Amino acid sequence: MTDAAALPDSVTVIRHPLVQHKLTLLRQKSTSTGEFRRLAREISLLMAYELTRDLPLEMTGIETPLEPMQAPILSGKKLCIVSILRAGDGILEGMLDLVPSARVGHIGLYRDPETLVPVEYYLKLPEDVAERLVIVVDPMLATGHSAAAALSRLKQARAEQIRFACLLAAPEGVSVLTQAHPEVPVFTCSIDRELDDHAYIRPGLGDAGDRLYGTK
Numbered sequence: 447m448t449d450a451a452a453l454p455d456s457v458t459v460i461r462h463p464l465v466q467h468k469l470t471l472l473r474q475k476s477t478s479t480g481e482f483r484r485l486a487r488e489i490s491l492l493m494a495y496e497l498t499r500d501l502p503l504e505m506t507g508i509e510t511p512l513e514p515m516q517a518p519i520l521s522g523k524k525l526c527i528v529s530i531l532r533a534g535d536g537i538l539e540g541m542l543d544l545v546p547s548a549r550v551g552h553i554g555l556y557r558d559p560e561t562l563v564p565v566e567y568y569l570k571l572p573e574d575v576a577e578r579l580v581i582v583v584d585p586m587l588a589t590g591h592s593a594a595a596a597l598s599r600l601k602q603a604r605a606e607q608i609r610f611a612c613l614l615a616a617p618e619g620v621s622v623l624t625q626a627h628p629e630v631p632v633f634t635c636s637i638d639r640e641l642d643d644h645a646y647i648r649p650g651l652g653d654a655g656d657r658l659y660g661t662k
């Protein structure tokens with residue numbers, strides 16, 4: 447929704463028609479919990495395809511049933527997907543569908559409803575997170591403070607190569623995150639109009655965690 451020309455180079459809006467179509471279904475208030483979860487998973491798989499588009503390859507010798515050949519395999523850092531609990535888990539599943547051997551980390555953060563400051567309540571990362579390409583996932587980038595705090599935590603754990611993926615972003619969140627972590631590529635399916643007075647993304651999709659898990 448926001449003029450792409452105004453975006454920093456580190457931000458990619460995934461405009462693939464399947465992603466955009468599924469995102470529209472996801473946003474609709476009539477979409478049930480089960481359908482919401484399924485759509486989030488499908489969109490995440492497609493996002494993982496975009497996020498991993500530039501992974502390096504090397505050639506290796508294999509044998510087909512008919513003859514030997516040189517064929518490409520992934521050669522760079524192994525992957526770690528870090529989910530920002532709890533709504534991040536709705537994205538994690540679809541990413542793991544595409545890269546099932548990735549390691550997984552979790553950062554538990556909730557946004558205090560009064561202050562909007564992210565509060566950390568859980569952290570579990572693979573021991574070798576510093577050697578991996580880390581993809582941090584959370585459906586919503588609203589004020590940007592949860593994502594910025596998660597990336598700072600990962601840097602404390604010595605992670606060096608980090609990407610961030612969300613379904614929806616507010617312009618305010620993009621600005622906060624890219625200023626705090628300018629070297630981190632950010633992938634989103636939409637940059638919506640604005641944040642409202644409760645720091646909800648408008649038009650948005652509501653509360654991602656509640657819609658994924660059927661809570662209020």
Ligand SMILES: O=P(O)(O)OC[C@H]1O[C@H](OP(=O)(O)OP(=O)(O)O)[C@H](O)[C@@H]1O
Nearest residue numbers: 531532533556557588589590591592655
């Ligand atoms: O950019 P911010 O303003 O920090 O807001 C975004 C955060 O808010 C939501 O989580 P929430 O606090 O609702 O926790 P939940 O995932 O447990 O529902 C969302 O999943 C992000 O983590």
Ligand SMILES: O=c1cc[nH]c(=O)[nH]1
Nearest residue numbers: 588646647652653654
């Ligand atoms: O719009 C928003 C903002 C933060 N968290 C959500 O789940 N939705």
Ligand SMILES: [Mg+2]
Nearest residue numbers: 653654655656
């Ligand atoms: Mg929530």
